[in-house]
Amino acid sequence: MGINEVIMFCLFSTFLIYILWTFFRFLHKVWWIPCRIKRIMSSQGISGPAYKFPYGNTKEITNMRNQSMSKPMEISHDIFQRIQPHVYLWTKIYDTEMIKEVLTNREDAYPKMDMEGIAKKLLGEALITNEGEKWAKVRKLANHTFHAESLKRMVPEMSASVEVMLENWKHHEGKEIDAFKEFGLLTTEVIARTAFGSSYREGKHIFEMVAKLTAIDVRNVYKIKFPGISMLMKSSDEIEAEKLERGIKTSILELVKKREKGRKGETEDNAIDYLGELMKLTRDTNINKRITLEQMIDEIKALFGAGHLTTTNLLGWCAFVLSVHGDWQEKARKEVFEIFGNKNPSSDGIARLKTMNMIINECLRLYPPVLTMTRKVGREVRLGNLRLPTNINIYLPILALHHNPEIWGKDVHLFKPERFAEGVAKATNSTAAAFFPFGLGPRTCVGLNFTTNEAKIALSMILQRYKLTLSPNYVHFPADIFILTPKYGVQVILQAIS
Numbered sequence: 357m358g359i360n361e362v363i364m365f366c367l368f369s370t371f372l373i374y375i376l377w378t379f380f381r382f383l384h385k386v387w388w389i390p391c392r393i394k395r396i397m398s399s400q401g402i403s404g405p406a407y408k409f410p411y412g413n414t415k416e417i418t419n420m421r422n423q424s425m426s427k428p429m430e431i432s433h434d435i436f437q438r439i440q441p442h443v444y445l446w447t448k449i450y451d452t453e454m455i456k457e458v459l460t461n462r463e464d465a466y467p468k469m470d471m472e473g474i475a476k477k478l479l480g481e482a483l484i485t486n487e488g489e490k491w492a493k494v495r496k497l498a499n500h501t502f503h504a505e506s507l508k509r510m511v512p513e514m515s516a517s518v519e520v521m522l523e524n525w526k527h528h529e530g531k532e533i534d535a536f537k538e539f540g541l542l543t544t545e546v547i548a549r550t551a552f553g554s555s556y557r558e559g560k561h562i563f564e565m566v567a568k569l570t571a572i573d574v575r576n577v578y579k580i581k582f583p584g585i586s587m588l589m590k591s592s593d594e595i596e597a598e599k600l601e602r603g604i605k606t607s608i609l610e611l612v613k614k615r616e617k618g619r620k621g622e623t624e625d626n627a628i629d630y631l632g633e634l635m636k637l638t639r640d641t642n643i644n645k646r647i648t649l650e651q652m653i654d655e656i657k658a659l660f661g662a663g664h665l666t667t668t669n670l671l672g673w674c675a676f677v678l679s680v681h682g683d684w685q686e687k688a689r690k691e692v693f694e695i696f697g698n699k700n701p702s703s704d705g706i707a708r709l710k711t712m713n714m715i716i717n718e719c720l721r722l723y724p725p726v727l728t729m730t731r732k733v734g735r736e737v738r739l740g741n742l743r744l745p746t747n748i749n750i751y752l753p754i755l756a757l758h759h760n761p762e763i764w765g766k767d768v769h770l771f772k773p774e775r776f777a778e779g780v781a782k783a784t785n786s787t788a789a790a791f792f793p794f795g796l797g798p799r800t801c802v803g804l805n806f807t808t809n810e811a812k813i814a815l816s817m818i819l820q821r822y823k824l825t826l827s828p829n830y831v832h833f834p835a836d837i838f839i840l841t842p843k844y845g846v847q848v849i850l851q852a853i854s
């Protein structure tokens with residue numbers, strides 16, 4: 357064999373080993389681990405319902421789309437059966453008591469899963485991903501930033517942002533508008549105003565970059581990566597993500613410098629927004645409490661990542677259900693006029709919006725923006741009658757629980773806000789994990805009250821001005837794009853209220 361043949365043979369063998377390695381890595385991830393779990397389940401007498409691959413049959417999807425296009429008013433809730441197979445695979449294991457145990461366990465048995473790729477760039481090392489001490493110090497600060505008194509101060513800021521949106525809606529009176537798209541702009545505006553306060557314009561620019569990074573993350577979330585190659589050859593999305601990451605960092609640092617300069621001569625408490633609070637933490641004299649500049653940047657990115665798309669989708673689905681269920685829209689409008697008249701919402705009034713609260717809860721039950729929560733098994737544990745080995749990932753299927761007829765009754769797929777007339781505890785028979793759109797336990801969403809306030813303000817101000825009806829162009833397609841998204845938007849027709 358000549359030297360050329362030897363080189364060719366070596367190259368070919370390396371290539372073959374690489375392909376086989378990638379293939380087995382893939383199998384391990386998508387096949388072997390679930391099989392292992394299934395074996396554990398069946399060895400302990402627990403089995404999941406039949407596994408059905410989602411969106412596997414394009415013909416089926418096309419039929420669903422055509423069906424909903426021909427009958428746009430009919431909500432095909434059946435579509436939920438086709439998304440997220442693991443939801444159903446895992447449902448039987450994670451009954452409500454087990455979910456509660458995983459989410460409220462105080463002995464660190466179920467930490468958060470590790471982040472990879474662009475998601476790591478987006479969420480970095482922040483509140484949403486951190487554990488232990490690192491998590492606790494920022495959580496305390498976030499609790500303070502989003503606590504009731506601070507939220508009261510944010511009401512006029514939120515109303516001002518909704519007014520900006522509604523100014524634009526004047527040009528669409530009697531016409532169609534994609535409310536979902538509008539809510540995307542609104543939630544950026546709201547979070548920039550509230551998190552960056554006086555520096556809101558620069559904040560908005562930063563969040564626009566974070567929004568682009570989020571979009572890239574969403575696009576790449578299910579892409580399979582070839583190990584090694586993805587380190588050598590970066591995709592255009594990866595290059596763009598790195599550029600955005602650098603841009604975000606530079607802009608935040610510039611903003612911090614500006615604030616530092618402006619701070620001289622003024623009291624620190626002028627800066628009561630999230631940025632101001634985080635900056636205080638970077639200067640904390642107690643080393644245990646202090647955070648680094650890098651951590652602060654990650655926190656700002658994560659806040660937007662966690663709060664932007666979720667709220668946009670909540671508002672989008674609310675606009676959808678209200679435009680389909682005219683009777684509930686009327687009830688909500690009546691309540692809004694009774695409480696606020698023609699004025700902008702006040703924080704006291706927001707707390708009295710009972711019908712609106714019921715509508716939002718029912719919307720979160722049917723269309724929870726976060727479909728699944730994840731944890732991993734930190735060390736071998738017993739969960740109910742299961743013994744779970746270390747490092748197994750756990751899926752907590754919010755959507756499946758919210759759509760379980762054993763909990764909600766045969767009419768589980770119908771929009772019936774009256775379920776929540778006497779509160780969440782009554783609706784769920786005091787079963788905590790029957791309804792948990794914002795998670796459960798110590799890591800419950802820190803933005804819960806922020807987001808519900810924002811939704812109530814936006815919907816109240818819309819209902820004061822417009823009657824919403826669903827456009828014939830609307831296509832009902834709830835898609836699992838990272839979170840539950842109305843894939844083709846929410847087109848509504850705006851009829852001005854005289």
Ligand code: HEM
Nearest residue numbers: 484662663666667670725726793794795799801802803807
């Ligand atoms: C409809 C809107 C929202 C939904 C459905 C939602 C849902 C959730 C859920 C399910 C979790 C728990 C995740 C877990 O335990 O693994 C969570 C955590 C979190 N959310 Fe939200 N969220 C929403 C809005 C917001 C907003 C507006 C903000 C910020 C202003 C925010 C900030 C956070 C943060 C920082 C965490 C991590 C908390 C921690 O780990 O201590 N969220 N959210």
